[in-house]
Amino acid sequence: MDLPSNLKSDEASPEWMNKGDNAWQVTAATLVGLQCVPGLVIFYGGMVKKKWAINSAFMALYAFAAVLICWVGWGFRMAFGDKFQVFIGKPDVSLDQKFLLGQAFLGYFPTATMVFFQFVFAAITPILIGGALLGRMNFIAWMLFVPLWHTFSYTIGAYSIWCPEGWLAKLGVIDFAGGYVIHLSSGVAGFTAAYWVGPRADKDRERFPPNNILLMLAGAGLLWMGWTGFNGGAPYAASTDSSLAILNTHVCTATSLLTWLLLDICFFGKPSVIGAVQGMITGLVCITPGAGVVQCWAAILMGMMSGSVPWYTMMVLHNKLNLLRHVDDTFAVFHTHALAGSLGGILTGFFAVPKLSRLFYLVPDWERYIGLAYGLQTGQTSAGLRQMGVQLLGIVFITCLNVVTTSAICLLIKLMVPLRLSEEELEIGDNAVHGEEAYALWGDGERFENARNNSVYDVDEFTSVMSKTASELQMLHLSINEVKK
Template sequence: MSNIDTAFPPNLLPDEASPEWFNKADNAWQLTAAALVGLQSIPGLMILYGGGVKEKMGCEFTITWGYRMSFGSKLLPFWGEANVALDQEYLLDQAFLGKFPNATMVYFRSVFAAITLILIAGAVLGRMNIYAWMIFVPQWLTFSYTFTAFSVWCPDGFLAKMGLIDYSGGYVIHLSSGLACYTAAYWVGPRLTKDRERFPPNNILLMLFGAGLLWMGWTGFNGGDPYVVSNDASLAVLNTHLCTATSCLLTWVALDIIFFRKASAIGAVQGMITGLVCITPAAGKSQIQNSELLQEVDDTMAVLHTHAIAGSLGGILTGLFAEPKLNRLFFGSSGHYIGLFYGFDDKSRIGSGVRQMGVQFIGILFVVFVNVVTSSIICILIRLVVPLRMSNEDLEIGDDAAHGEEAYATWGNGERQENSFYRGSINPKMELSVSTNRAARQAEKT
């Protein structure tokens, strides 16, 4: 057997490793952007949320059946045909957009699916049953995420054909995750009263470190969506950081000082996330100078506010400020992609600007409907099989301790809390605390 035969797999000769359509620079940047998005999830969001969310099923879902349902052949106007994305011939073929192989696109899109899941987890941290979560993940990805991804991002999707502008996931990632997490939080129920009354971060330095990884990782989140090393990618990255800095430092911190008389690190992080999400739908479509029931449900990390609402606002502002020249740069032709304000400037395109605003609102309504309905159905079905919510005993000691792990040991000489399923081995101090709280609840009932 020759060296060529051993160095390359069947049907892939050396001169075919870089076919005519293949662009090495674009491929290298796309892989880098995907790695940056991956760092946003683990360790970024994992550190920011305080640990405990180690869900990697997003990647497995994507490469097995989810990618083709999101970006493959059309089955329905809002859904693609289910098919695996592991076939070598398919992976080495050119992606539907970009001068790189499907393998790169599958990787890039898998990290987007994964981070969406972790965002959802942020609203039910510390109280959703782990078994219920393991059932929820593949069901939601299959019957909710693929609907919005295909409809908005796939060229055959009905919202894409209508001209919806969602540059990098304001609708597909942030509005979807914000609504799904809020719906799931409703069905799971709130935290314990004492946790809702006082829920300070256990380590602000770690929180800021995670937030910094999230911010820097957003360079790949928005910069990778032109699928090409271009002026548009550069503009998207610059817009991302400028909008985030404005939201974090000039707006949110200023509001903290005005209303609470002091700046807050937690407030700055919330402002940072809001800015990142808000610019996402329009990162490469707007000029730099244009970048600018809730009490009833327990949303632990305020994902609805910082993602769903910010994502919706970003989508609406995109309909106002989408710049025709930049749309032409991204879509190949401006067509009917034009912000309402630019439509007013060009009197002949006022109708197109009004239409764009309508499409942006239709997209919001579609994502709201899909996520509220599917998330509710999934949660209702899951609780027929396993409890959605952790037991009160496990809620008392915390979800990490319930699984025999402790992020921070706060008693003794650093020993860890034993698994809550084995009550006899629970740390005596914690045993007393749980028993006391249980007795107090029983006294209240009687």
């Protein structure tokens, strides 16, 4: 029996391509892209102090654009191409139509789709790093940091864990959608970079209120909903495992948010909006390494852990450890990403279900992907312990990689440009760095120009604006009188 005409293969739809998988993969990639632009752009812009709104949002926007050029120029092949060294692939361009229109190394869709899908993951990682550096990093230094870190850190982690030829991938590490490659990397790199860049101005570090909590919540909502594509796209197919990963993601996140909220109420007496957002983020991060390989009840337990362990380290332990107090991690990415990502990787090593691993990996030796809990249950304790050991090895590798490479990159950039803004720029903020401000004070975008000390207005401009306003009011009064006559 002949296939319907819309399912028949042709030059644009070759026999190996699954139209449904391709459509879902592009959709999932777009959802992850929306987490970056506008998600993290408005999340950062709303969560920082008013004078840093433009700078913070722009750091995210710049990173998204810069990574794309690096990715198609050399990054994709370094992360997923032919082996160059143990930890990395051969750098090469991803621009030729013959390469892009062929079948991807995994899945039933073209390489162009894979390049775009993996790009949005590569882009969101340095944007998350930026969360630790807001409010003081020199923007020119940031412009250098993003391509350097992407090239010498992200591609190594991605190749080692996600590329079929990667050494950790061959050992059997489970990182479903980036708990290690993205979140642990960004958390450790952000904390390390924050150490080298230095702290914010004292006033900012003492008091750093969000300038627009509703805008912050809008960005947080885009992050949460965008995670449907983040974890749902990891199987590279519109499959049952993709659906399970999506459900587990939202269940874990909701549990984590509620856990954090209850802890805030119990210990501080008030339900904090910012606290709830932090709990949401830790839940999203924690479930990412194992979203499609754990049971839904396990996702609830992981949410309870991700809502409580990072809460304790952020609210209690942070003030007791000198290193955590010394390093000015603006948005606490060490707790929300490094710690939550590590926690998720360990819990994945405990809760991973062999059958679900088989659905995800679709390889003959799927039985080796077994969580310790199921190893104990089925008498395969050694296999479960091995999996847990591999998960811990992945954490150690990604941590060491990012401490070393991030430190080297920061020290290299420091030889060329200052890592930190000047004290004068730190005092003024956006207007000093970009010559722009987030919120106009007057109609039609007009505003008073701030003086150097940011406390008095220019007298001439004040006189000019007031004269113009008086003239407009006089004209309005005459118009009203004419109407009355």
